[in-house]
Amino acid sequence: MAGSAVSVPVRADRDVPGLIVKFGDYPLHHGVVGAIRSLGRLSVPMYAITEDAYTPAASSRYLRKSFVWPTTGAEDPGRLVEGLLRIGRPAVLVPTDEEAAVLIAEHQDELAGTFLFPRVDPALPRRLASKQGLHELCVEHGVASPAAAFPRSYDDIVAFADTARFPVVAKNREAFVRRRRPAVNGTTRIGTRAALLGLARDWGEEPGVILQEYLPHEEAEDWIVHACFDQDSSSLALFTGVKVRSWPPHAGMTANACVVGNPELAGLAARFIKRIGFSGIIDLDLRFDRRDGQYKLLDFNPRMGAQFRLFENDSGVDVVRAMHLHLTGRPVPQGEQRAGHRYVVENIDLAALLAYRRSAYTTPHAPARASGTELAWFAGDDPLPFLTMLARSVRPGAKHLYQLWRTSRRGSTSTK
Structure with missing residues (x-):
């Protein structure tokens, strides 16, 4: 991302908290921990909805309070809106799943009196989260897709x-x-x-x-775009990188990724966002098909991605910080993205590494040596989420390890 040569320190509004909004039972979410740390390190008071009091997010030193609210993601939307309003404190909403992003968009008039969030066409996030809706938008706006x-x-x-x-x-x-x-x-x-x-x-x-x-991984490259856009669909922060490994292999969540500048891809993403009129944080998965030279859009997540902490500019801005700064009327410092920086999700990357070595697959464009590494779970200033993740991960014991081993042998989910 192009920016100024002089770094400007990030000065967040410490009077406006952040509230992590997630629905469903998936307590081991490293993106939630990353968002709590990102704003918490700027002394922004952080709150989160959690499945129980013993999730990694709930153990973070940067979390003021967790609101224990077990959900499935399939509840009546009116009940979920009522639950959010009962929390009842002005805050910037940070959705971490499609259910939360769609709920906020479709009920923004009810939530706007209490919370801060990007205003968007109420129907757009649901359409973007739908595989069919996304495909139709790609066709409509001339963006390649499978x-x-x-x-x-x-x-x-x-x-x-x-x-x-x-x-x-x-x-x-x-x-x-x-x-x-x-x-x-x-x-x-x-x-x-x-x-x-x-x-x-x-x-x-x-x-x-x-x-x-099917886009064969032998003839393709997996790229990611994370960005935040203002109410005019202009980028406040925009980053590009390559997915080195995923779990399950070539088809699942990011296990290891690197920052790699790609002006062509950044321009493609910015133009698409401008055409559809989106505002807020995005997480895109694209596959470059070497057979025809096109970047094909696979997934559009209209919210923060779990691996967003891979990306930060040299002024210290990531997409979550950019959104909080913008919604609270603060300037968003510009800067270059951290070229060559690596992101590792400790609890899945080892299994992914074994699977990728078995297939002898290597990632083009990934630097041989990283300029720095961001761990998804472990942080010296906030160690408890890592320990809590370990405790919850080992509970399935041998069965869990056996499933990891079997999946690593199969590669991605496949039916012959």
């Missing part, structure tokens, strides 16, 4: 299978079904027509899936 089909019946799937080039990829059409009854478990590679039809028999009369062309 070829896709959206079957409405088993007969549609049969017709697709008769002409498709295998392997193909199946994903849940809507982000929200992952906490209910998903048709597939994340990104699923399907190798043959027979395998697709076999799976489809269990998807019901209205299969909630998207079927996409």
Whole structure:
């Protein structure tokens, strides 16, 4: 990200707290811990919604208070809005999942009297979080994305299978079904027509899936964009990097990533955001297809990404800090992104490393040596979240380790 040559210190408004908003039962979320630390280190009072009092986030020294509120993500939206309003303190809302981002957007008029957050077209975050909605927006605005089909019946799937080039990829059409009854478990590679039809028999009369062309990782590069945009859809902070490893391999969350400047990709992302009129934080996953030289947009998360702490400019601004500064009327210092910086998620990167070594895959553009490393969980000034993560991770014991080993042997989720 281009910026001024002189670094300007970050001066946050310490009178306006931050509130981490998350719905669903997933206590081991390193992005939540990162957001609490990021603003907490600027002396911004931090609060968070947590599943229980013993999550890593709840143990952070930078958290003033956790609001224990067990949710599934499938509750009636009105009840969730009422719950947020009962918290009842002015704060900048920091959503960490699609459910929270969509709820805030669709109920912004009710929440605006109490909370600060970017104002956006109420329907846009839900559409961006939907695989079908995102694909339609990409087609509408000339952004490359994998070829896709959206079957409405088993007969549609049969017709697709008769002409498709295998392997193909199946994903849940809507982000929200992952906490209910998903048709597939994340990104699923399907190798043959027979395998697709076999799976489809269990998807019901209205299969909630998207079927996409498969972009082979041997011919592709995984890139990420994290940014924050103001009410005019102009960037306050914009960063690019490469995903070195993910878990599950080539299809899951980031386990290891590096900051790599990419002006072409930054420009593509900025133009797309301007065209759709989005405001707030984004986390994009794109795959560069070396076969046709295009960056293809895979996922658009209309909220903070779990690995956002990979990115910070030389003035100390990340996307969460940029949003808080902007919403509280403070200037957002500009600067260059930390080239070559690395981000490691300790509890999944070892398994990912073993899987990638087995496949002999290497990441183009990743620097041979990092200029610095940001750990997702461990921090010398805030060690308890790391220890709490370890305690909660080892509870499944041998079964958990066996599952990691089996997945590392299989690579990404696949159906032959």
